[in-house]
Amino acid sequence: MAVRFIHDCDTGSDDAVAIFAATAHPELHPIAITTVNGNVDVAHTTENTLRVLDHAGARVPVYAGATRPFVRPDFPVPRAVLNRASQLHPEYLDFPVAVSRAEDQGAVSFLIDAYMDDANADVALVATGPLTNVALALATEPRLAARIPRLVIMGGAHGNGNVTASAEFNFWVDPEAAEAVLSAGIRDVVIVTLDATHSAPLSGADCDVLDGIGTPAARGAAQLIRHRLEHDQAAASGEEGGGEVASPVHDPMTVAYLVRPELFTETVRAHASVETSGGRTLGELIVDTRPWCPQPPNATVALRASGQVYREFLRAAFGQPASG
Template structure:
């Protein structure tokens, strides 16, 4: 999961990371967080449908990497649709028509062509080539990750953790029950979270909402340098949505919270509990069923638990997390 690196006489713990993403404004912040962190070896980025279509998510990911001067990071296109059923709609009402408030073209042009062979092939190659286990951070629908786990069981041992932004404990954002990433491909989410094949951390929107940033935080980031200014310039449509969702002038950096945990394990407090995903076509489709009962009570029931428990993020030092974001996004 980690290796040591010496920088100006100080040994750092370096996390090997791959991000699977559907940019998306908060995805852009999350990619930049990893790309600018000196204690991260960003091995690659894979893209998936979600907030907008695959062409846009791939273009956006490549442009954010170009903004961060990370043309060394390979990008591969993944799934354009869910594993089984058609995707009902995108999240343009949150992220704008191009995923970045209509401002994707303001970012630098990509420095590197898209990798041939697709996302699953790139993920497999990066795992095969790594001497150490790799952390995968899916911050969009889980279609690519479910496909990788099914196609390459021989590589499960090369995955340190899968740190997932998704799910909700109390209520959803796309429906009353479901959070967008899980709702977008519930079958894939059940395959990953219920399979028990690799260690999973689930970062639900209940926690990410508590970590929202306000206008003052964004203004400070915009004034910090060219990267901070470029990132905050992508937020108008996103801010307009979250003013309604939050009731105040701020926004939620959902995906960056998951990337923070991937970079700095333990920055979020987690509880290991069984998790299942509702895959029926009723009103609860895409809901994450997180069993937070005491283990003694769960043991008394006759319903067998499948797979390994999932580490669900339930708390953090919110001020410290916001500082973590600001310090790393203002390195430029």
């Protein structure tokens, strides 16, 4: 049977690749997508999600979510300032304007209803954006923590961050939400860190493979990955070195893990928390691996991934036989 899950996301380029892969993979069944303020504002993340689904010919209900962080009125640095020099996540993805529409119900209300329903006891929750929607749902209905069977998060960095020296974007954007979710008591939490995603980057050759498959979803994914490659190439233009550029494509690893758990080749089971007040460390993922840590482990933290397994997942998702 296909793995059923809800995808909570802030659809920019890599969330979109995850959506393309999840809706195409024969062993995955996204039952709904909830959108959140993150890479772009929630109106754009919702429209982008609908565009991706329409382009793929997939019918998945979409629920729009939080417009601002869990506690803070805005990001630690407003998005307009943060993204002034970056085109990694344009407001609108380059696909036709959506014909489908979001549901009338909001994301937080939907998440509560979905997980309080016994029929969804097997439904995993995958979060590839800031954890605002999840934190709001847990705050509104604390019993939800015992109802979510598995939560897979793209967030945090055990080594270097990507917004600050210590913080990854999703956790930095809404650190209070991330801390609230990690401390809620959900029984099975997997954190996919930048360490893992950077260990298995994708290249132009991988895009060629997807283009060769030829489906709208495969070509759409290749288009988005090439955009990331071009962005990273431009960012690295002043650095020494040459050869083919390869870039991490973070979010699809979360859905890949649902069907290929061997994707992660190095993990640690530990107590994980998020810094919510440090001047230089706001949003930092703290993984306490001390043998004498006073708190019990609350998460499995992925630190390295297999590029081979990741590519196999993408090929399977977009319809290429394993021998191809």
